[in-house]
Amino acid sequence: MSHSSQSLGHVPIADHSFSADRSTLALARDISVELYDTSGPKYSLLTSLTGHDKTVTAVDIAPNSGRIVTCSQDRNALVWEPAADGTYKPTLVLLRINRAATYARWSPDEKKFAVGSGARAIAVCYFEEENDWWVSRHIKKPLRSTVLSVAWHPNSVLLAAGSTDSHARVFSAYVKDIDARPSPTVWGERVPFQTLCGDFVSPAGGWVHDAAFSPSGNAVAFVAHDSSLTIVYPSAPEQPPAAIITVSTTLLPFVSMLWLSESEIVAAGHDCHPVVFSGSEQRGWAIDHAVDDPQQAKKNVGKENSALNMFRQMDLKGTPTSATEDSSLATIHQNTITKLREYASSGGRVSKISSTGVDGKVVIFSV
Template identity: 40%
Template sequence: MSYHSFLLEPISCHAWNKDRTQIALCPNNHEVHIYKKDGAKWTKIHELKEHNGQVTGIDWAPESNRIVTCGADRNAYVWTLKEGAWKPTLVILRINRAARCVKWSPKENKFAVGSGSRLISICYFEQENDCQTKHSDGMKWVFSAYIKEVEEKPSATPWGSKMPFGEVQTSGGGGGGWVHCVCFSHSGNRLAWVSHDSTVSVAEGGKTGTVNSLSSEALPLLCVTFITENSIVAAGHDCYPVLFVYDGAKGSLTFGGKLDVPKQAAQKGISARERFQNLDRRASETQGTDKDLNTLHKNSISQISLLEGGRSKCTKFCTTGMDGGMGIWDVKSLESAMKDLKIV
């Protein structure tokens, strides 16, 4: 594992470019900073300044190399690199609450934006290169985002066969709190999500529509991702990633282990100045909480992204959080270092 301290401010969201040599992140304000890896160091090479509210979501399309951002100003921007500068295109989402998250589709011909308006905006480019927006009710689990103007009609999936835009594929629930994050498995046959009631849930596509939920006494989880078809990593206010294992044959979801690191490893390579900044961020002196967390991150983890291997067999993943730092986790090293930990 390795830790990189970027900012004094929390990192609210991030996204990697295709070859993982650059990372775009938001320092908890209306800007996006792009850093480039230079040996063991990270150098800031761009600042994207167009939003007038906090940036809440970033996604970087690997093939088209376009960045999409959304924010509390209820807008989204698509950024294109031209002659060494990132040029924004405004996308009007037609929502009356803040945009909260954004993701490109696998073909990069459209993107989805979640919002506080209880709507999901599906945005796509027409031939004239104007970005259009359609809305779908976010009260359902899985629904069709097929847009006949820009793509061929897809075949049936385990979630359903009817494909008109906004068609409910599967509906239901799991967990008793609001949902912080969702993620499909590599096959697309499983959907995982984490809720504010400290619950992680997995839904299985198909006729049965099986849902399994696991509650814990831990603090709420804020982000989740599949690292194999059966293994899920989640993280949140407890400041460390957690492994969950889903067994489709048994229909069970179990706790797989806390992915933690010893204190000395977390502090390795951090200067005295950075340690002081960490103390200032946690307000440990003024609040009387001078105990160092025995974890890599020193505050809540807000996002997980995959670095190598993808959701079918991830070998490295990345976390960013409210401590302004980034952690890089090697799956094989975790298995070797932690007794009884097995990722399947």
């Protein structure tokens, strides 16, 4: 288990995205998006994309086209088109929202992206050839509050959204002129735009920070502010789900989550280290192990440093009992982890994940 960590200043990182070949890293921090070259041992700043005038809340690099979408609390989203000379040309997207944009993600086919917002709406954006700009359609009902996250189904039509009204919902984001007619899924057979295909809450409620479809798209999971992870297995369209499994943990709430495979999920948040859950519809779900476990780290530190510390303490304070004044956490991240992303996978399972946090660190974990 090796983890590599990069400390990139002290400004909190809201979101990050690696390019498909992992050679470039985009960080959303403060009002700009920073692009880093990741080839060397220490990440070096390539350029800063400045176009927003309030905090940038999300950044996503489309793996194939290399386009970057960013959104911000200034109520705008920008699509940055890469040019041959390494510069980026921004295009404003007509979001038509009157509150902050909170989250943006490309659909897997990269023809659309979804932007969550504080205006109780999800803007599904697509490129209109005849007008030569990005336009949006809104999913509004029955959202009652800010949308904190959006995640796409592998078929690029369905969308999972987590919201501060403590609901996680599955919508259709089918845009007639853009998408081919989708084949039926467990979520629905005919799904015109804005169809609500599922609506779930966790038992103790709380903001839903993140939601995601499983790799097959046949299950959806979400993390809420009641320190829980909930996994929903639908049965058939318009039917109650086959199983809703909630794991209430003893940890602080999770902010971000990621499916490693159909039977494994990793989640991280206010406890500053990732936790791996495993299970299935039949077996139920439970915590499997913690990555970068602070309990374990504490033990190791205690063993390694005991002799050294004893002499140092005797030297400094004239007493062998070490009153450890180290205020740092035993985990790699020193503050809340804001986002987890897939970094590498092998044999159909995600083997490495990248994380960013409020502490300005980028860490790549082996899981």
